[in-house]
Amino acid sequence: MVEASATALDGPQGPKPRKVFSRRNIFLYGTLFVIAIYYALPLYVMIVTSLKGMPEIRLGNIFAPPVEVTFEPWVKAWSQACTGLTCNGLSTGFWNSVQITIPSVILSIIIASVNGYALANWKFKGSDVFFTILIFGAFIPYQVMLYPIVILLREIGLYGSLSGLVLVHTIFGMPILTLLFRNYFTSLPEELFKAARVDGAKFWGIYFRIMVPMSLPIFTVAVILQVTGIWNDFLFGVVYSGPESYPMTVSLNNIVNSSQGVKEYNVNMAATILTGLVPLTIYFVSGRMFVRGIAAGAVKG
Numbered sequence: 001m002v003e004a005s006a007t008a009l010d011g012p013q014g015p016k017p018r019k020v021f022s023r024r025n026i027f028l029y030g031t032l033f034v035i036a037i038y039y040a041l042p043l044y045v046m047i048v049t050s051l052k053g054m055p056e057i058r059l060g061n062i063f064a065p066p067v068e069v070t071f072e073p074w075v076k077a078w079s080q081a082c083t084g085l086t087c088n089g090l091s092t093g094f095w096n097s098v099q100i101t102i103p104s105v106i107l108s109i110i111i112a113s114v115n116g117y118a119l120a121n122w123k124f125k126g127s128d129v130f131f132t133i134l135i136f137g138a139f140i141p142y143q144v145m146l147y148p149i150v151i152l153l154r155e156i157g158l159y160g161s162l163s164g165l166v167l168v169h170t171i172f173g174m175p176i177l178t179l180l181f182r183n184y185f186t187s188l189p190e191e192l193f194k195a196a197r198v199d200g201a202k203f204w205g206i207y208f209r210i211m212v213p214m215s216l217p218i219f220t221v222a223v224i225l226q227v228t229g230i231w232n233d234f235l236f237g238v239v240y241s242g243p244e245s246y247p248m249t250v251s252l253n254n255i256v257n258s259s260q261g262v263k264e265y266n267v268n269m270a271a272t273i274l275t276g277l278v279p280l281t282i283y284f285v286s287g288r289m290f291v292r293g294i295a296a297g298a299v300k301g
Helices: 002-009 023-050 072-079 091-121 127-138 142-155 162-187 190-198 203-211 216-231 235-240 248-256 265-298
Strands: none
Touching (some): 023 265, 091 162, 091 203, 091 216, 091 248, 127 162, 142 235, 162 235, 190 203, 216 265, 235 248, 248 265
């Protein structure tokens, strides 16, 4: 009893509280602040420039907020900006990108999730070889395959069409997505799969009733990766599509690099922001689920 009282009088127990303004915290938060400014400053310049008129932009102060806010550059970027002889802005390219992205994302995720599920839980003869080929395909540079795919799409009559771009994005998205799904399904408790087999569940029954409901995080990761990758793609869009099927990124390039007339920097900035709104919105809406999916086994071996 005496020893306990003496110990209590010695002072508080436990680790010493850290100082808020310690050298470590100052360095850590200072570094994060600098990085945040580095990435936020270009976005700030784009936004304020897109809200200015050309006379104000010619004054040369790119960091100053707009004296008189105008949304005319946004309207022009969306529906009036010219690329060659056409003056439809980004609107046509936007709907082309929507028609490319939605089926490409759905098809690639469905096929890759089934592939990953089969490779993780239903071993078959040659599965390891098949998986190795898929992994190898995930790291082949796209530029190596450009010309062969041009010939292939031409022979099947899909070159220059939206359907051809959907096919290309679906195929190129499957290797990395299959790897993600396979690793995620491998991290799930094997006992659930075995119990379902004992209860008589078959391939599709286990997939739809057990695997899919437990895999919302990795499906979210796959959607984010595919939407941002396909929406931001320029290389495939400019090579495999035609003037009537250009995605939004190609339309943006044609507007920004147009050599006709006066350079309208406010319109160019507005067009750039409009092009990036979709992937930015996806990240903001499902960012937590993306982190959860990665942490839950999306990149585990």
